[in-house]
Amino acid sequence: MRVKIFLLFSGLFLFLGLACLITKWQGTASASLALPLSGSSVQLSGAASGGWAVLGLLGLVLGLLMLLLALLTALLSGSSRKAAPPAPSIPE
Numbered sequence: 001m002r003v004k005i006f007l008l009f010s011g012l013f014l015f016l017g018l019a020c021l022i023t024k025w026q027g028t029a030s031a032s033l034a035l036p037l038s039g040s041s042v043q044l045s046g047a048a049s050g051g052w053a054v055l056g057l058l059g060l061v062l063g064l065l066m067l068l069l070a071l072l073t074a075l076l077s078g079s080s081r082k083a084a085p086p087a088p089s090i091p092e
Contacts, residue, residue: 003077006070010063017059024048024056 027046034040048056 003070003074006066006073010066010070013059013063013066015063017056017061017063020052020056020059021048024050024052 025046025048027044029044029046031042032040
């Protein structure tokens with residue numbers, strides 16, 4: 001149950017962090033697709049400034065930390081299901 005909560009909040013913080021950064025983004029973004037794919041490119045040039053940019057950065061960092069925490073919790077907790085009782089043996 002704890003892993004689900006960590007994943008939920010991780011996604012929420014990552015989304016809010018990106019949303020804060022995107023709303024204050026000043027600059028350009030371009031993408032080009034070519035065949036073969038090695039000729040394709042994505043270019044981002046710009047900056048985000050102000051309190052929303054700091055909040056966005058904190059949201060991204062907190063989201064990544066919670067994602068890592070969820071991963072570690074899932075790996076270390078193991079299986080939380082109890083093993084089924086053994087089937088009764090049939091006498092011969």
